[in-house]
Each structure stands twice: as C-alpha cells, then as structure tokens.
Amino acid sequence: MPKQQPALIEVPPMNFLMVDGSGDPNxxxxxxxATELLYGLSYTIKMSKKKGRQPEGYFEYVVPPLEGLWWIEEGSFSFEQRDNWKWTLMIRQPEFVNEELVQWATEELRRKKPELxxxxxxxxxxxxxxxxxxxxIGPYATEPETMKxxxxxxxxxxxxxxxxDGGKHHEIYLSDPRKARPETMKTVLRHPVAKA
Known part of the structure; x- marks a missing residue:
C-alpha cells in the first residue's frame, strides 16, 4: 500500500481481465x-469452485479492486480535457486463472446477462x-495536485x-465512489517511468 509521498517501484507482470474504451468516463x-462486465466475469470466476469448475491451484480470495489505464493518442495528457481520453478498465486475476476458465466464465455470464x-x-x-x-486521498478532480x-x-x-512513448497513467480504485465520501476516497496513482 503506497504512502502519500511518491516511491519508485518495479511492478511484475500480472494477469488481468480488460475492457477498452474511450471518452470522458463521467x-x-x-x-x-465495462465496469459491470469486469465485476461480472471476476465474480463468476471466483464462484467457479461452486459450479464444479475448480481449476488446479484454486484458492479462496477477495476480488481485487477495479483499475484503469488512461492515455491519449496525440498531444499532452490533461486531467481537464477528457473527450479524447482512451482507457482500459481491468481487474487483476489470480495466478490459477487461464484462458479456458475465462472462456467458461464468459459463456456463463453471456447466458445470465447477455446485455453486458x-x-x-x-x-x-x-x-x-x-x-x-x-x-x-480525495476526489478524482484533485488528482492533478497529487501528480505535481x-x-x-x-x-x-x-x-x-x-x-x-506509449506508457499509460494507471489508477487503482480502493474506494467505491457510490459509497465513500469524495474527500475520503483512496486511489493509487501509478506512473510509468524510465531512468533518464
């Protein structure tokens, strides 16, 4: 869990369910x-054991938080102008999750909620x-202050x-914006860097 001061970290490769989109998220x-779809698939995978689909290496776990990658195709990224934003929403998956299990979860969810x-x-x-x-810590609108x-x-x-050069601004949403007060919301901000 990061502190409210920047720190340099090396993030290892991780597996995610992802959905791509564009435009202002509001x-x-x-x-x-996309948010509903990712949670629907993630909870279907989590409950796979109860559906007789327990994969090798399965363990009990809490579904990780929603994450988002943000970027633009041209120009400078701006927190104020959002119409040109590109995004990938994603939820990390445990190591035992593989393509076969994801395909099964996709079919299960399609049967129950095809509209997703x-x-x-x-x-x-x-x-x-x-x-x-x-x-x-605070509303999304004040992220530029933290990014300074x-x-x-x-x-x-x-x-x-x-x-x-192709990196993406990364956010990990630890608070549910539907339940938390804006001033108490916690969001991990992660920025890709290289040694100059």
Missing part, C-alpha cells in the same frame, strides 16, 4: 457497462515495469515520464 454508458456483451472483455498479461506510485508531487519526484531522481 456519465458514459460504455464505461459503466461479455465478448468485449479480454484476458491478458500486463507488464508495467518501473513506475512511480503514490496514494491520492510525482512530477517533482521525477525531476529530483533523474527519471523520465514514459507517457510520451
């Missing part, structure tokens, strides 16, 4: 559908590598921002 039906379009999700490994990470600490950290430690 009041965006595609964004809401389960075929839009993909199962992939994300290898993030060297990053600067910090805990942001990250920018200062990069300068101080001779690090280069990788957003300009």
């Amino acid at each position: 009041n965006n039906p595609a964004f809401q559908q 379009a389960p075929e839009k999700a993909r199962f992939a490994t994300f290898d993030e590598g060297l990053c600067v990470q910090i805990m942001h 600490k990250v920018e200062a950290f990069l300068l101080e430690h001779g690090l280069r921002d990788r957003l300009t």
